[in-house]
Amino acid sequence: MLFQKTMLWASGVAFLMLVATLPNQVSGQGGMKPVRNSSAPVSAGEKIFARECGPCHGSKGEGTAAYPRALAGNQSLSQLTNYIARTMPPGAKHLPLVDAKKVAPYIFDAFYSPLAQERNRPARVSLSRLTVPQYRNAVADIVGSFRSTGVPDKGEGLQAQYFKARRFDDRERVLERIDPEVQFDFKTGGPQGGEFDPHQFSIRWNGSIVAPDTGVYEFIVRSEHSVALWINDENKPLIDAWVKSGKDTEFRASLFLVGGRVYPIRFEFSKSTQGVDDTDKKKGKPAPPASVSLAWKRPKQPEEIVPARCLFPAPVPEVFVLTAPFPPDDRSMGYERGNVVSKEWDEATTAAALETADYIVKHRQELAGTVDDKTQLQAFCRKFVERALRRPLDTETAQRYITRQFDISPNTETAVKRVILLTLKSPRFLYRELGVPATALASADPYDTASRLSFALWDTIPDETLLKAAASGALATREQIAQQAERMAADRRAWPKQRDFFFQWLKLDQYPDLAKDLNRFPDFTPAVAADLRTSLDLTLKNVVRSEKSDFRELLLSDKVYLNGRLAKTYGVSLPENAPFQPVDLDPTARAGILTHPYFLAGFAYRATSSPIHRGVVLTRSVMGRVLPPPPAAFTPLAASLHPNLTTRQRVSLQTTPLGCQSCHSTINSLGFTLERFDAIGRLRSAENNQPIDATGSYESKAGQKVKFTGAQDLARYVADSDEAQAAFVEKLFQFVVKQPIRGYGAQALPDLKREFKRSGYNINRLTTQIAVASALPVAPPTDSKGLKRVTQK
């Protein structure tokens, strides 16, 4: 696999060169799918193939009577090239190497390589294992199902208790309140709002904290006095600086957290000496200064004080966070999916099973209510296996998974461990669904239906409500399934997955490098860059999770979330410490997320905008068009070589050759519409003393030509475009279901698109309907041309 990826990489080198300073936008999926669309030119390789090879091998390498085998294999590109040059066509005279070097990449990418074969295979719903996020969520939720369900209340910040003593004695409590964040400088006095001895007081903050993204979080605690921080572990502090030693006033520790989940947090501070009480000695003497703060570094983000919007005063139970590393999921088709297994993945599941088993054995008193009572532990194990396998157990399974393990183990602890290992290594747990799927709702297994819904909407196992519905026959009709899907889509657990989708859709999931030229943009610090990501996050959440959840609003709204720091950078008047709030930013020029400064800055160079990068995302993600990689390696023309040209003029100059124009006529014409926004996404009217030209155009697949005067024109077109809506529906479907939409019948896309329109382009509604469509049975393909539609709808 690795080798093939390398080859693909090589074939995409040209494109990579062009975007060398923006590695993130092309590294992933979809970036360089070598599939041609009808508007792309016929390559030299393709011409050679048609002329020299096609007569025997068939026009698509499918074989002919003369050579009745398809051209498919797993040789590398260079091996294939050499083979052709040495042997093809058969006879005395073979292709010259220079031609072999042209035809081999075409053959390789069009149908020869395993990847190409996979791509050309007719779409079907294939057996899939849990993706890595699904695995992590599933084990967290199985364990969590044995704990109380604590969902954080509304409200932000942490519950704070202030004591006029060095220990947290309720009789000494002076003050109780909610602190939005922890950042205090008490100087030589005590906290405000109560009577404190400046020598001796202590504070305890309690509540919960949400991790927006999956990854390693670094927590940074600062104080001149005793501090200790607990996160997601009631017993073992993440940071224990209760002993003050030397001049250290800053303490750091890192922790892996799964995104979208809420974890318990406790933070304690005490100003006083520890050990033997020396209060009396200090009476009348000046008190030393005191301050305390709680900061973090989210994955790939700069340090910041933990913001109030990520803190909640209500407690939640501990979450089991699996730390075992997994190899990344396949994303070759543009979305993460579980279509392949590998040795590394299998080893990761072993490590993960062991880690989970250790955790459960260690916490069995809490989770099972006993340490060694066999009956209770067996009952616990039965529930564990049922939840992991997402269905009630038949006699044989119960016997194999539970009874037998207890019979053969030397003690109950070992038995529990074996049950967990066997369950988490089992294909019944690891694959989303086993067995030949039903073709009619009447014969569908309601537990399969439940799993399809929960993996689609939440990327995890079904919750209790869903399993109860399955057990009681309440998942038997389309209406019942839709009802459950609606409940789940409205739940807060649906948002993290939706959020991931939008960041992937906009190609911002890999954290674009936002280091800008500080001579030109002195305000654009890492903190501003991080604020921009938060701003986009808030914008997405507030539109998508609103009642209307309107796709068009996402594209047309001129509201941008800004805080004081961003307001200063983008020329809006807000107090310096203002929290994030929706602001009308440049209402005559901006329109929705395609003009959000994070998107614009992410697709730009250090000092200048990049119409090509912006245009590529618009073409591929937003309009759903396919672009082949460029024919050769190009380095962008340096702005310094053409000091009098605008960016638009330079890009036009470089992409003038005919070979470029077949794609760049589309890319540039879309990208140019965003030219009124510079490298940090700030509005501008001139560049190099020339007025900005933000006109552009687009030719649809249907051949319709439209012209744009700028970003707002473009956004209005996208919001109403049939093609853009279809692209959005398809991409969302594949992200949610992790299967190709064509596997669900030829009507799946048009049906969903029609429903989308009928709902007023409601994104939540679409998500729900995608989940329902994926939960309903699909008929197997009936002929080679397409799939027969199931009549359940």
Next chain:
Amino acid sequence: MANRNTRRQFIRDLGLSAAALPFLTNLPCLAAPDAKPRRKQRLIVIFSPDGIVPTTFWPDAEGPINAFKESLSPLTPFKDKTLILKGVCDKIRGDGDGHMRGIGCLLTGIELFPGNVQGGSDTPAGWSSGISIDQEIKNYLQASPATRTRFGSLEFGVMVPERADTWTRMSYAGANKPVSPIDDPYQMFGKLYGNLKDRESLKSVLDDLKQDFARVRTRVGAQDRQILDEHATFVREMEQELKSSNQKDVGHPVPVLEPGVHRDNDKMPQLSKMQIDLMVNSFAADFARVATFQYTNSVGQARFRWLDIQEGQHDLSHEPDNNTVAQEKLTRINKWYCEQIAYLAKRLAETPEPGGYGNLLDNTLIVWTNELGQGNSHTLDNIPFALIGGGAGFKMGRSLQYNNVPHNRLLLSIAHGFGHRVTRFGNPDYCGDGPLPKLT
């Protein structure tokens, strides 16, 4: 050393006399490269708290040991392998009370940082400002592939309070980096043998797993069978790997721990024995070459009810010399600690050196020490140092009396005994004349 011509040349360069040769060949860095493989040297530092009773501890004079006083009497079977050092003093001053400096500077030989932990007297302090000798030697041994082990060092404890402060930590990985001892034998067992247990558990479920794969396989369509079959081969490969790794296991019977011994004052004897057994096993398996073993903590307040002593140890240790009842109890307490040392020495002596000559005790140096010279005076003079075993190549079977030498020099001697020829350790002001004389 590689480019020296001969071993003799090297020794001449060091300025060592020919008389030292027979002994020095036992030291790893001086052994001829083509001679038998260099022996495995091991270090165990054992801590017990609150000082000792001088009259029942110290031998009366220098010289060969004929008989021990009461506190040390359990070591009688090992008197030829024991070296008692009197007159070694902890000279480190600065912040922190005697108990804090007593434990915090004991193995580090350097001052505590100023901090916020207030003791019963003196100024408040924090953690030690330097690495401890056990970690220093561990780092030295881990730096060389020939002496590197899986863990390098293991930190054992018995009833160490569940709070991290200056009184509860003696081992330091560096300045402000206290190392927490593990005082739960089950936790230590998990650390030592967890992988092995995991492999056993995995092996035990493989048959069921394979059968389940077979059952599931029949339920999926032909096109989907490919991924399942591929997956099943990984499971079979894991099985083979588990089988082949079996031979490479620890090479000794995995100890079986008495179940259900929880952290409890009255369980100290069982906990102590379990920890010692694990320690000996981990040395036999070569999991580590360095260990520390900490009974309770500085200011330890264990109640020795199994010796029919109801008062806490620390309270007793404050009683004056003329309280003979208290002194007798303290003697019995220290004798109990000494019994633990003797049990450890016995276990080591019973265990043959795997793949080598002699037994584990021949190649292990036990250093039994304490944060105070005596509890009622809180003196840091005459810190008890009882050394047992041949690990550092010291000449054993003797009692030595030094005249008020800083304990940094002893720490240096131990480092040198392990081939780590540092010229200073801890506060350099107390390293003046280098390693202690008369040890070898």
